[in-house]
Amino acid sequence: MKEEFLPEISVVIPVYNEGELISDSLLVIADMLSTVTSRYEIIVVDDGSQDDTWNRLTLLSMALPALSPLRLSRNFGKEAALCAGLECARGAAVIVMDGDLQHPPELIPRMVELWRNEGYEIVECVKESRGRERLDKKLGASAFYGALNHLSGHDLRDASDYKLLDRKVMDAWRRLPERITFFRGMSAWLGFKRITLSFHVAPRKSGSSQWSVFHLAKLAVNAIVSFSTIPLRMVSIVGILFLIGSVVLGVQTLIQKFQGVALTGFTTVILLLLIIGSFVMISIGIMGEYIAAIYHEVKGRPRYLISERIVSSEAQAAALEQHNFILDQNMNLSTPRREPQHSRHMSHD
Ligand code: UDP
Ligand code: MG
Secondary structure: OOHHHOOOEEEEEEEOOOHHHHHHHHHHHHHHHHOOOOOEEEEEEEOOOOOOHHHHHHHHHHHOOOEEEEEEOOOOOHHHHHHHHHHHOOOOEEEEOOOOOOOOHHHHHHHHHHHHHHOOOEEEEEEEEOOOOOHHHHHHHHHHHHHHHHHHOOOOOOEEEEEEEEHHHHHHHHOOOOOOOOHHHHHHHHOOOEEEEEEEOOOOOOOOOOOOHHHHHHHHHHHHHHHOOHHHHHHHHHHHHHHHHHHHHHHHHHHHHHHOOOOOOOHHHHHHHHHHHHHHHHHHHHHHHHHHHHHHHHHOOOOOOEEEEOOOHHHHHHHHHHHHHHHHHHHHHHHHHOOHHHHHHHHHO
């Protein structure tokens, strides 16, 4: 009875300042979804937009009963917005996608078919081409993924955040306790029966990418720090190499001293000081990153805070139905057992 109201497919879309695009995108996505199933929900997470995104979502939710917008109290970043949406998703499968139509909704029927008929638990869409991007972003991305592949052992080069996840995967993902998240990496780490579909990244219709160089660098550092401890180990390896080097140099200096050969000035000393100094600094920096990560994990703050949420009318009906159902059950169960003694004991508990 309860299951009837649960959606089959949940779509989670994080958006930030997408007022211009969001209505069109959602209508296209909803159209595409309705060809696949009648039981779907669209959870749009407004990641603290400063434009009219939230107003548009509020209006749209009246026209689109399957839409449940969710608003974070400030801009927490795409990863946190994704987490918020995923934790609210109730579908048997969840599709994660961007709100700017750069993730083509035409792939949805194929994704659902692979999940429904062929039993894949993760359908990942990979970028066949990265679309039109600024050169610095392209170079940055290839350097970052190159480093991440070596450090984490997962090939994430063309990975995108456009995926379908089965309920089982979602449950497993929810059990990961970490606060610093890199969704692409975490879903690769989870495993499960997976298949990839490739797609071309369509150019943005309007608006602009919200990622600044600073945000991307932060994401890259988070991804590496939360996926690999190799940089931390590198500190000790470099340390050992330096020790060997200094022993060799020390022995040579001593031999020269005993042989009475004059030292060749301060150049070597200054160079050594500089090199060692900089390596020590870099090492401390790397350690700092990990300590920062530990600090964030230990603090255990929530990943996001929700300030508002509109529950779709379908969901309300389902909640009401469930509430009545539970009420009915409780009435049936509790009627024969209404003994005062018993209830006193219960309240004492
Ligand atoms: N986004 C978000 N929070 C942010 C930045 C972006 O929720 O702080 C959303 C954005 O609205 C979009 C998706 O993340 O739906 C992808 O962002 P964008 O299109 O700017 O990135 P790109 O496509 O260039 O990777
Ligand atoms: Mg985009």
